[in-house]
Amino acid sequence: MDIVLQQLVNGLTLGSVYGLIAIGYTMVYGIIGMINFAHGDVYMVSAYITAIVVALLSFFGIESFPIIIIGTLFITIAITGAYGWAIEQIAYRPLRNSGRLSALISAIGMSLILQNYVQISQGARQQGIPTMLTGAVRFDVGDGFVQITYMKLVILLVAFLGMGTLTYIIQRTKLGRMCRATQQDRKMASILGINTDRVISIVFVIGASMAALAGVLITLDYGAFDFYVGFIIGIKAFTAAVLGGIGSLPGAMLGGIILGVSESLFAGLISSDYKDVFSFSLLVIILIFRPSGLLGKPEVEKV
Amino acid sequence: MNATIDYKKSTIDAIIAGLMALVLFGPVVGVVLQGYGFTTEFDRVAWMVAVVAIGRFVISSFLQSNKGKEILFKHSSGDDAGVVVKSPDYKSNMVWIIPVVILIGLMVPFIASKYVLTVIILGLIYVLLGLGLNIVVGLAGLLDLGFVGFYAIGAYGLALGYEYLGLGFWSMLPIAAILAAIAGAILGFPVLRMHGDYLAIVTLGFGEIIRLILNNWSAVTHGPNGVSAPLPQLFGLEFKRRSRDGTPFHEFFNLDYNSGFKYMFVYLILFIVVLIVLHVKQRLVKMPIGRAWEALREDEIACRSLGLNHVLVKLSAFMMGASVAGIAGVFFATYQGFVNPSSFTFMESALILAIVVLGGMGSTLGVVIAAFFLTVAPELLREFAEYRVLMFGILMVVMMIWKPRGLVRVTRTGFATRKGVLK
Numbered sequence: 001m002d003i004v005l006q007q008l009v010n011g012l013t014l015g016s017v018y019g020l021i022a023i024g025y026t027m028v029y030g031i032i033g034m035i036n037f038a039h040g041d042v043y044m045v046s047a048y049i050t051a052i053v054v055a056l057l058s059f060f061g062i063e064s065f066p067i068i069i070i071g072t073l074f075i076t077i078a079i080t081g082a083y084g085w086a087i088e089q090i091a092y093r094p095l096r097n098s099g100r101l102s103a104l105i106s107a108i109g110m111s112l113i114l115q116n117y118v119q120i121s122q123g124a125r126q127q128g129i130p131t132m133l134t135g136a137v138r139f140d141v142g143d144g145f146v147q148i149t150y151m152k153l154v155i156l157l158v159a160f161l162g163m164g165t166l167t168y169i170i171q172r173t174k175l176g177r178m179c180r181a182t183q184q185d186r187k188m189a190s191i192l193g194i195n196t197d198r199v200i201s202i203v204f205v206i207g208a209s210m211a212a213l214a215g216v217l218i219t220l221d222y223g224a225f226d227f228y229v230g231f232i233i234g235i236k237a238f239t240a241a242v243l244g245g246i247g248s249l250p251g252a253m254l255g256g257i258i259l260g261v262s263e264s265l266f267a268g269l270i271s272s273d274y275k276d277v278f279s280f281s282l283l284v285i286i287l288i289f290r291p292s293g294l295l296g297k298p299e300v301e302k303v
Numbered sequence: 304m305n306a307t308i309d310y311k312k313s314t315i316d317a318i319i320a321g322l323m324a325l326v327l328f329g330p331v332v333g334v335v336l337q338g339y340g341f342t343t344e345f346d347r348v349a350w351m352v353a354v355v356a357i358g359r360f361v362i363s364s365f366l367q368s369n370k371g372k373e374i375l376f377k378h379s380s381g382d383d384a385g386v387v388v389k390s391p392d393y394k395s396n397m398v399w400i401i402p403v404v405i406l407i408g409l410m411v412p413f414i415a416s417k418y419v420l421t422v423i424i425l426g427l428i429y430v431l432l433g434l435g436l437n438i439v440v441g442l443a444g445l446l447d448l449g450f451v452g453f454y455a456i457g458a459y460g461l462a463l464g465y466e467y468l469g470l471g472f473w474s475m476l477p478i479a480a481i482l483a484a485i486a487g488a489i490l491g492f493p494v495l496r497m498h499g500d501y502l503a504i505v506t507l508g509f510g511e512i513i514r515l516i517l518n519n520w521s522a523v524t525h526g527p528n529g530v531s532a533p534l535p536q537l538f539g540l541e542f543k544r545r546s547r548d549g550t551p552f553h554e555f556f557n558l559d560y561n562s563g564f565k566y567m568f569v570y571l572i573l574f575i576v577v578l579i580v581l582h583v584k585q586r587l588v589k590m591p592i593g594r595a596w597e598a599l600r601e602d603e604i605a606c607r608s609l610g611l612n613h614v615l616v617k618l619s620a621f622m623m624g625a626s627v628a629g630i631a632g633v634f635f636a637t638y639q640g641f642v643n644p645s646s647f648t649f650m651e652s653a654l655i656l657a658i659v660v661l662g663g664m665g666s667t668l669g670v671v672i673a674a675f676f677l678t679v680a681p682e683l684l685r686e687f688a689e690y691r692v693l694m695f696g697i698l699m700v701v702m703m704i705w706k707p708r709g710l711v712r713v714t715r716t717g718f719a720t721r722k723g724v725l726k
Contacts, residue, residue: 035504048331049331052330056341058339079326079327086323091700094704095703101440102707108448108699109695109696112693112695113693113696115696116690117693122336231649235511239508242501242504274519280511
């Protein structure tokens with residue numbers, strides 16, 4: 001019983017992070033109908049930037065945890081957002097009118113570029129940052145106990161704040177209205193005076209910022225990372241996006257949490273060696289039986 | 304239209320690009336993590352920012368000139384015909400070139416040194432993989448990112464078949480092709496009904512599942528330690544120095560032992576198999592099924608309206624590609640004498656995809672050239688090995704923007720109505 005509860009808690013934090021990354025996939029897919037294959041690597045870049053900012057801050061003698069986490073969040077989100085913007089400009093914008101296959105191959109190329117670029121500039125070895133927030137809350141359950149570290153609480157809090165802010169922006173502001181209009185019908189939106197190219201750029205920046213939020217949280221909690229981390233987490237976040245219904249914002253968050261919880265339960269109760277196999281199989285199964293996901297609309301093909 | 308180049312605009316573009324490069328490269332390139340501390344390398348950042356700013360200035364100025372405007376116009380108008388159709392009475396020079404290439408190919412093992420031969424064998428294995436993926440991506444337009452999974456099935460098929468069932472190279476060659484095709488069918492059948500982009504991710508997941516199983520199921524696959532694979536035999540003659548049962552090849556023919564013999568033999572079989580696959584592919588393209596692949600790639604809805612069963616057509620391409628990868632896997636295992644899961648990562652799939660993309664989707668000649676270029680070039684330029692993957696990535700992006708149909712355009716001889724047929 002305590003194992004199940006513990007894994008539920010772990011899964012919830014993991015899932016909220018998957019949800020944050022899935023937002024990037026789902027928004028980009030919704031607006032230009034392509035899988036941004038390089039998104040996982042944007043997350044990876046943000047993990048490196050997090051470690052660099054933490055190292056710089058401690059070099060300048062800043063030790064207090066709230067300042068570190070807020071400073072890291074702001075700087076990392078800004079720089080990673082710039083990465084999202086640049087990737088769209090270089091690799092996707094010139095291909096706006098070509099086929100989907102071209103855009104996807106270009107995205108794979110971008111993913112390889114990012115991985116190798118970080119590997120060359122930072123070295124191939126595994127990197128890490130020191131743990132900064134220790135301590136945990138414990139609940140007694142039956143014979144055992146459930147432990148929630150303070151860092152996990154911070155992750156949940158920040159992740160839900162991030163998701164809430166984004167939902168507010170998309171639902172209530174002018175910018176969000178422009179995004180939704182472009183998503184529904186790009187041509188019509190541009191006729192009505194929306195600069196759709198700019199909206200697409202903004203969506204990429206938002207996606208990258210959400211990935212950066214996830215990158216900061218996971219890196220501060222987990223500590224270790226290398227240039228290859230974006231690959232697996234990218235596929236899993238994509239699975240989450242598909243599970244929730246690609247193109248749907250609440251779907252991405254819901255899908256992330258479902259995936260995180262089920263993966264943690266599988267790892268805790270059955271086998272942790274095969275937890276990646278479980279996630280990938282889940283992806284295949286969803287796509288076979290319900291390709292439009294939990295909250296997505298079925299895709300209608302038009303000539 | 305006589306263009307004057309507005310250098311002020313170019314300068315502003317260059318400054319913006321330079322500032323952007325500073326933001327992007329500054330932290331990641333300039334600050335190198337060392338444990339929990341860091342070292343700074345600002346000279347690298349300065350170089351990169353300078354290169355970006357100057358490059359942007361040159362491109363911006365060039366695009367304002369007449370020639371640049373022409374290129375921009377061409378790009379935006381989308382000159383995108385699938386194939387170039389030659390006139391019906393066009394005679395290809397290939398009739399002369401192909402026999403010469405075959406003759407040279409057959410002589411290679413007797414001229415080349417052992418090292419060169421091993422590099423060429425590797426190149427040919429990638430030619431095979433490229434041809435297989437070319438059927439799937441190039442002809443049928445299905446992006447398969449888990450192609451390496453079928454390659455692994457072939458390679459592990461030989462190694463495990465030998466260990467548990469005593470099957471040798473010759474029996475595994477067809478069995479591996481069939482196994483890979485069956486795996487392709489099992490994966491493809493449910494998945495191929497879906498949209499193209501989903502297919503890419505599902506196949507990617509499949510490739511990873513295969514690798515994870517090979518890595519984790521130690522009881523059967525020996526996990527990361529790998530399994531040894533047997534060498535091929537010539538009518539029961541082995542290519543070892545000493546044979547436990549029977550006579551080795553060199554004793555039978557009264558030759559001195561030479562460790563190069565086995566590579567010569569593997570090369571010759573591989574060369575013949577590549578020729579067969581090339582021939583089959585060349586014929587398939589002209590058959591109804593090959594035409595259905597290409598038609599489906601260009602316009603799926605039109606094909607379905609005309610009554611093509613799109614799932615079966617796609618499935619046939621998928622299985623055909625998979626079986627070629629299975630055969631390539633058998634050759635890889637026997638050539639290395641050993642397989643382990645680290646040979647079958649996603650990077651390998653990306654390399655094969657780069658071969659197909661560079662060679663031109665659907666073009667056979669292009670794929671052969673690209674396969675040799677991408678496998679032999681890293682051998683020659685060892686000091687740039689670090690930048691290999693970076694090059695693949697840049698290649699993919701640039702090719703998609705500049706020439707999405709690849710360097711070698713697909714050509715096809717047209718058909719003319721016979722004389723006497725009413726028009």
